[in-house]
Amino acid sequence: MRIVRNGLLAVALAVSGCSGNQSAMDPDGGPAIHIAHLIIGIVAVCGVAWVLVMVMLAAALLRGRGRTGREITNERSLMRAVIAAVAVTVVIVAALTVSSFFTTRGIGVPEPAAMTITVRGQQWWWQVMYADSGPNASFETANEIHIPVGRDVRLELQSADVIHSFWVPSLAGKQDLVPGRSNILLLRAEKPGIYRGQCAEFCGLQHGHMAVLVIAEAPADYERWAAGQRQTALLPSNPEALAGQAVFLGKPCAACHTIRGTSAHGKTGPDLTHIGSRLTLAAGLVETTRGSLAAWIADPQTVKPGNNMPTVALTGVELQQISTYMEGLK
Amino acid sequence: MPNEISGAPPESYFALGKPYETDAYNLSQGKRLYSWFGCGSCHGDDGRGGVGPSFLDGWWLYGPEMVSIVASIRDGRPHGMPAFRDRMPIEQIWQLAGYVQAIGSYRPKVAAPSRNDDNQSRPAENRGPAKILFDPGPVGVHPDQGPSP
Incomplete structure (x- = not known):
């Protein structure tokens, strides 16, 4: 009973994984819809073919060896069956190939894109x-x-x-x-x-x-x-954020990051002009909040080991100021 | 990390086997920093020199020791070398110094940074470019820096 329940749960989880956030089976864009149709079409055709083959195999196994009287008269019809099966296979494979070509065409880039x-x-x-x-x-x-x-x-x-x-x-x-x-x-x-x-x-x-x-x-x-x-970053009105800007520009931060509207023009790291408006930090690792910004700046190598952001020595007060400034860059 | 006054490396640096000089990861990071921080605009993208002195002619104005190279990057030097004290954390300065030492070294290091994607304009780092391109009469030394070494 428990095994059945766990099995059902596993199936339910696996199926729910197919829709929602990130799945090729949950398409919402032109090219993805073409691809999903191709996947479903190929699976359906191959599924039917597989079922038919299994039915024929089962029939052959169950037929038994007893009735062997009409071998010679059957030779010709057997040959016909084999030729028909080969022809159907050729047609199916060719049709799948053609539909795959059309899908590839559908996901191509039209020249005058918006x-x-x-x-x-x-x-x-x-x-x-x-x-x-x-x-x-x-x-x-x-x-x-x-x-x-x-x-x-x-x-x-x-x-x-x-x-x-x-x-x-x-x-x-x-x-x-x-x-x-x-x-x-x-x-x-x-x-x-x-x-x-x-x-x-x-x-x-x-x-x-x-x-x-x-x-x-x-x-x-x-x-x-x-x-x-497109706007450049606004000058912060909050004194703490203003102090944070001064810390940012005085420390090595500005050598790698750009904040348009200030003297920071570094090209190595991400542009931070509107970092506060982005949903996530460090390529989807954490949500952008003042706390996660502070954690990231204080010790980037623990949050995301191996990345190219170095630890810049800051005092606690400076860290507060700079994270307030970053959060305010909407 | 080195303290603020003398720049001498900490004991852990020796205990780890001088990672900034000998470890491929740090040399690779140094190579990236070399291009990211625009060292090539004066010293040449391949270290051959230009407005600033070459790293490949086999001559060191301030000696090939790591401490000296770190001090040059951190505090700057007369006649145009800017100070990177406020632009790079000290660990990155050590990585960059390790790379500069690697391309100017007379003997190739065992470890090498990652290779270039574009064509080589000089022997690769693990071949000891400064040994191959050694120039008995270095050019580009400012007269105020005394007689040619």
Whole structure:
């Protein structure tokens, strides 16, 4: 009884894993829907073929050796059955191949895509660069890609160090990020939501903590977000945050990170101009709160061992100030 | 870590077998820091020199000891070398110094940093580039730094 109950529970858990946050079986974007249809189609066809083969096998086993009277007259019809089976197999395999070609075509990138976003994989985070046309339009963020719903978005995938792979199962297939070249991926979300993805190619110690969030919003919400991101960081009004800014600019932080609107222009680490507006910190590792920001700054090598953020010696007061400042960069 | 006054390495540094000089991970990090912090804009992307002195001609203005290299990076030197005291934590300065020592060393180290993705413009770090490219008459020394060594 207990075994049955546990078995049912396991099945229920396995099935519930197929919908929700991160699954190719829960598609919400054009390319992912094509891929899901292909998966379901192939599984259905192969499943039916497998059942038929098993039925024939069972019939042959159960038939027994007793009745052997009509062998010679049956030779010709046997041959016909074999030819028919081979023909059906050829037709099925050819049909699956053709449907796979059509799926590949469906997930291809149309030339005049509405917008292009450059995604650069780094050990172990995602650098996201928006370069729209128009004055002062380009901005940069990290580990979070906002896209408007129902529009084709062309992702230009690059890598700064090793091979990574971009995979948001609910929206699109996998695509590698290879150092020294750009790969293109079509991303399209049919309905608003937060879609999680992650690096799908082993890329080093923290490969498992290299998540990316794709946030699909209605076009108006997206435009509002993009306008906010284009702004330079505001001068903090709170005195503690103001002191935090001074600490940030005086310590090694500013040598690797950019905060637009200040003298910090480092290019090595993520752009922190609007870090307070991002949902997660350290590529999906923890939620962005003042506490997690402070923990990350105080000891990044314990939070995410092996990453390239060094421990910068700060006093307790400085840590308070700098985490207040970071949290306020909305 | 070295204390603020003298810059002498702590005892743990020797107990660990001088990791910043001998360990491939630290040399690799040093190599990354070399490009991240723009050392190449004066010393050349491959360390061949430019506005600043070369690391590959076999000559050391302040000696090849780690402490001396760390001091040069941390505090700067006359005639253009800026101080990185406020831009890099001290551990990163030691990693960078280990890499600089590796490319300027007369004898290749056993450990090597990760290789380049682009074409090599000089012998790789584990071949002792400074030994191969040794230049008996170094160029680019500022006259105020005394007679050529």
